[in-house]
Amino acid sequence: MAEPIAIEGLTKVYSGGATALRDVSLAVDPGTFLVLLGPSGSGKTTLLRSLAGIERITSGTIMIGGTVVADGRVHVPPDRRDASMVFQDYALWPHLRIRDNVAFALRRRRVSRAEARVRAEAMLARVGLGALVERYPNELSGGEQQRVALARALIGDTGLMLCDEPLSNLDADLRERMRVEISALVREAGATTVYITHDQAEAFALADVIGVLERGRLVQFGTPEEIYTAPASPFVARFTGLSGELGVRVLGAQRHGVTEVIPAPVRQAGDTAGPAAGAPGRSFHARSPFDLAGARDGVVMIRPTGIRICSSDDGEHHLAGTVSDVAFRGRGYEHAVDVPGHGRLTGIFADVRASRGQPVGLRLEQAGCLLYPAGSEPPE
Amino acid sequence: MIWTKTHKNLRVVAALAGLGALALAGCTSSAASDQASGAKAKVPLVVYSAQGYDKAMVAAFTKATGIPVKLDDNSTGPLLTQIEASKNNPNWGLLWVDGSTAFAGLDQQGLLVKGYEPSVSFNSLGAKNIPPDKSYVPTGVTLAGAMVYDRTKVTAPPTSWAQITGSQWKGAIGTNDPTQSGPTYPFIAGMMNYLGGVSAGEKFFTRLKANGLVINPTNGPTLQALTTGQIKLAFVQSSAGVGAALGDKKLVVKYLDPVTMLPSCIGIDAKAPAAEQAEAKKFAAFVLSAQGQKVMQSGDPTGDSLYYPVVDGIAPLPALPPLTGVQVQFIDPYKWGSQEAALNTWFVSNVIH
């Protein structure tokens, strides 16, 4: 039975003084697939382990299914929390056959040995390992071991399922297949799932809701679409896929979430003294979902969907630069373009190939440009 | 030039072969040096000795005759081991240790030069210890099973062997382990000889063991057990006992009747080259000469120098108790030597453990 989760003011400070989580609060309904997204060190693993009960919290409250499982005083041990977990390193016990690895998770259901084995074999068959039940973990490939871990987590039919970067150890194409597997099996089981990843594409593909963590704080919580179209800060924007950033000056007032701006070149490192190089560029409109509070200077985060190549002498372009790299992607080409005064913009898609060194123009589309006040946050 | 794996492997091979060459060199060099010195200078005499005065004797001998000597000073056990182990290719020229049974054993294996008679006149003690085939020569006599006690702690010492199995001496008697202390087997064999045979002797020692006999490895530890009060009577070699008494005036050395002779002897390796054998004979003659006897008596004044001379005209050191009134027993080393292994094993199995 899926359980709702409620976290209030969760803080975790390690004995060395490092703060892993600062005042995190969130709530999910039963059966939701929550993905915690963030760079390494952002505290997502700590949050997951706190939910599992293998990490004690410093302050705050965690409630699973309406019961307080952890606060400053109470700490329900992991074996009593009715959760299951898929570990990043699979954590399969090397001295047990995979059937017994999976059957172990049925102990808490007080199922007889024989029954547990039968159910384990059935679950292994569901994940495609029916022929390998007698094997030991070290005899399987990475992908197979991951499926065993998944089977172990699913078999207990627990209310909460926790996944700690389960796909990060796998090859690229395997990762994609396994993602689909996990998504299907977990939703079939209907458990509330908390899933960690640092891969934004994976997060967007899997999640019902995403929580973005940065240095221990929850900086945004919403659906994938919300996060993508209206990232709460430049950090979130950067973390969810950018072609590049553009320093701009605000030209007009903010109206219906759109503002007119003009690219303002910034001094590059190593530039000699004198006016900044490059032509100023033409003005364009950018979305500004949050209040700019009258800032004069801003930074525009450009999604890959918000920039494309055009000719440099047709007057339609907003910026001009030189192609420094071209990468064939199967369904087209991605270019990296050096724009004097603004650095390098990458991931610029075009059907036709522009050659290296070719001068090109760049056109910015309003939908893919997000404006934030300058200095709202130091760059990573 | 391109260094290939060939060269690397050749270097490895060279290094390892070098090690092997060193090994071979070790052998040839010693052999070569022996031959070389034999041709030009005198062959060094190799002396295996366990005697406390051997260094002084060797120095005096070389000074007097100019013959170089290589001395291997060690306890009797390891020396015999070396001789046994190397009997196919012996290194030694002359053996000088306490205890005639070892020499009898070597003689029975044909390892000793026979028929050597130094031109010196032996006294009665010496004459008794000359073997029929003259394969070894006595140089001095000590006594096995000399009794040592602290006169302040023991006012009525036993006067016969039978008394020491009495209950008043329960747990108060100590002696050495014959497998580790050369002078102890002659004591055991001597008791067996005196009591009438092996089985009588075994009974005696079994009674002693039942009476709490304390065994220590060698003279030193047994005497230490005496001085720390662990035992009241120690039965050790006479030279060790007298030496201890010299250091501690409370100690007294007494001989129960009879006490067994333990001669120190010199035997010469039959396989040694003729030149070395000749030198060895000169060494034995020197030891038995007046000058040599003086060195023997001064070289280890608290230990081996405390012996009874076997040569006419030499008096024992004044610290030694006189032999008058005590029967000094001679045991046939050929008869008792061959049983040493078996009897020692019996002793260790039945008396020590």
Added chain:
Amino acid sequence: MTDQTDFAVRAPASPGRGQRRLAWPATAGSRLASARLGKTVFWLLLSFFILAPCASFLALAVAPRLFSQGAQWFTLSYLRQTFTGVTALAITNSLWVSCAAAAFGLAVGFPVAWLAARTSLPGRRLVAGGMWLVLLLPSWLPALGWQRLVQPDGVLYRIGLSSPFITHLIMGPFGVVLLLGLRSVPFTFLAVTAGLAGLGQEFEDAARVHGAGRLAALRLIMPILAPAIWSALAINFAESVSDFGVAATLAYSSNFPLGTYQLYAAINNFPPSFPAAAAMGWLLVAAVALPLALQARALRGRSFEVLSGRSRQVVRRQLTRPGTVVAVAGVGLFYLCALGVPGFGAVSGSLLGDLGGSFSLTLANYRAVFHEGGQFGPLARSLGYGTITATITVIGGFVAARFLAQRKTKATRLLDFMLLAAVALPSVVFGAGYIFAYNLPIMSTLGINLYQTVLLLVIAYVAASLPTNARVLVGAVSQLQPSLKDAARAHGAGELAAWARGVLPAVSRPIVMAWLLTFCGTFLELPLSQLLYAPNDPPASVSINDNLSTYHFGVGMAQSVLAVGIALAAVAVVLGGYRLLAPEGWRRIGGTVRG
């Protein structure tokens, strides 16, 4: 339903999929000839210096006439004899004492290893260093320290604290078990620490999350440590059975016969009997080889190695206040017994006069060591022996380790087995074999006259240390990538330079460690020294034991203390020198052996 065959891809860092063997490419082409020659020479040397002596000695037990040591061409009487009398007692003693010591070692070593690896034990960094110290000291040194402390007229007696109960306790089977057990603790510690390294926290976490309580989770993961535990027990047992140091000192003085000393006595006492010694050798070898073989067989195939580069950092358990006190007290008690008490016994013994019975400290013994002839010489001599042996052994061990690290052929498997057998062989048997083999008629026919020379002693040291050295280096060498040297060659370095610059730095740390291990082992080595030393040139251990057996306790103890001081100084110089002189990059490699 997914297609399973599609998932047969190369898994990166696939945990447990057998360790990837970095096989050195077998030589090919024109270089084959010299490589073969090198291997042949190596095998020849191995046979000559390790196989032949031991084989001919052991053959004596059943065929004494073969080497003119007896009358019979074939007899079982010597073997039968070993089952009677004192020898049977000695072997029995060795067996039960070793079992007890192995269990003791595990009982103490396991908790210490766990505390150091998995909890917040204060001073845990010192624990590993302390264990190495206990390991580096030969077993006879602590034995002598304890003995000097409790013996009649010992240090305790001089202080006025003598207690016959304690004396009888230590100078008897209990003391022997205690000392051998203390010696087993470092072996256990190392084995269990290595096992714990492969035991990531996630196994316990997974068990807890999936419903196991604390105790049930521990029970589940214990089997992962089983190989380490069995290894520890087997090694403890083998080391205790083949130990000569405690047997020749404490056990001998307590009249408690042990197998190794009985073998030595059979050769060195009245009258010497090589066949009897050889028969005992068989029993000792069997007692040592059997557990090691069983252990190797039990572990074959089932690799519990789950080392992956992403193993989570272990979260150390915070000990409670009282828990910390108890833990520190326990670990402290171990070091007290292993190092403190014998150290006190040795140092105070060296400061006391031999006679007098009082506790008045004097430096007379140290003065005697430096001024009396023949007392300091052995220490300097052993220093030289240790240095030479360590250097030669490390080179030879490296070569052997390279052979071992190659693709598994019949030859490498045989080499592996032989080296393991050589490690198991008690030094006493080895030494006796040397005495015997190098006095055979064939040796004099060949003109090899090495018995009682320094050269033979050094050869014996090298041959005895090489197997252990090779096995220590195999781990590091098999992790060397062949491409290191090829890369150096490809970028212009000559053969020698490629080795020196490309490969050796990567193994410099293990080589330095192996050198130190061999140095300390040889400097204070007892059995081979006792059996093979050149007359009048005794090594340190022989000289010390001679002094003690002639009741010169004070000088003997002073020599011991100085010997330990010299050994530690040498270790400090080498490690310090390495730290100062080796480029920083060298020291960072090989620090952690985990893949």
